[in-house]
Structures are given as C-alpha cells and as structure tokens.
Amino acid sequence: MESEEQKPRIKPIIEGAESLSLGISMVVAVLIGVAIGLGLKKLFGIDWLLWIGVAIGIAAAFMNVFKAYSKQYKEFEKLAKDPRYNMGKKQDDDDDDED
Numbered sequence: 001m002e003s004e005e006q007k008p009r010i011k012p013i014i015e016g017a018e019s020l021s022l023g024i025s026m027v028v029a030v031l032i033g034v035a036i037g038l039g040l041k042k043l044f045g046i047d048w049l050l051w052i053g054v055a056i057g058i059a060a061a062f063m064n065v066f067k068a069y070s071k072q073y074k075e076f077e078k079l080a081k082d083p084r085y086n087m088g089k090k091q092d093d094d095d096d097d098e099d
Contacts, residue, residue, distance in 0.1 A: 025064045027061075030058060031057065032060070033055070033056040033060060036056060036057070037050035037052055
C-alpha cells in the first residue's frame, strides 16, 4: 500500500525532470557543438570551423525543442479526443478548414 501512496508524489517529480531535461539538453547540444567546432578549428587551423560547430549545436538544440513539442502535441491530441475533456464539442475526423 505504500507504493500506491508514493505514486502521486513521484509523478510531479518525473514531470518536472522531463521539463528540466529539455533545458539541459539544449545547453548540452550547444556545448557539444562548440566543442566539435573547437576541435575542428584546432585540428585544421581554420577559424570559421568553430562557427560550423556552433551552428550544428544550435540546430541540435532546435531539434530537441521540436521533438518535445511533437510529443506534447500528440498528448494533447489524445486528450482532445477524450469525451471528458472536449467540453461537449462534437469530435469529427475531418477538420473544419474547408470554409
């Protein structure tokens, strides 16, 4: 019975960790990109390779945000189809974009 009491306490911690992990993954992606750029700059001696690494890191950070957004959007779509959460609106498979 103790495990049932601990479930509500652990769920907010896990949700908070997921949100925190997005921020951390963005910072880490940029830092890894900078490290790659510095490594390429040191290896080849070309200064602009640093900026290529920075661009790769920023692109990876944006990809992390896009993946998190897609995951949350899928969760929202599941909730929108649930009759308990659609506030009495009729759910159609077709969108109303035909107007």
